[in-house]
Amino acid sequence: MPIPHEIPTGARIVVRICEGVDPTDQRMKFRDFVGHVRSWDGQTLELLRDATANGSRPAQRVGIPADTIVTIKPIPERSMTRPRP
Numbered sequence: 358m359p360i361p362h363e364i365p366t367g368a369r370i371v372v373r374i375c376e377g378v379d380p381t382d383q384r385m386k387f388r389d390f391v392g393h394v395r396s397w398d399g400q401t402l403e404l405l406r407d408a409t410a411n412g413s414r415p416a417q418r419v420g421i422p423a424d425t426i427v428t429i430k431p432i433p434e435r436s437m438t439r440p441r442p
Contacts, residue, residue, distance in 0.1 A: 372426060393405045404419050
């Protein structure tokens with residue numbers, strides 16, 4: 358999938374990156390980041406990664422090199438209402 362030349366600042370996206378081959382099982386490993394774009398210069402994607410919904414990880418700033426990006430997809434904002442049990 359080609360990486361877009363322009364990504365609007367503030368857009369909420371999910372980015373999948375390739376972490377390489379796992380030495381134990383020889384399978385390709387990937388990691389997903391969900392958050393809001395801070396900047397994109399074609400080389401590095403600066404992302405404000407969302408905090409986890411359960412509060413186990415706070416929001417964090419991450420820089421993702423373009424050569425590790427596999428896919429980028431826009432996603433809707435997280436709902437602020439909680440479902441009823």
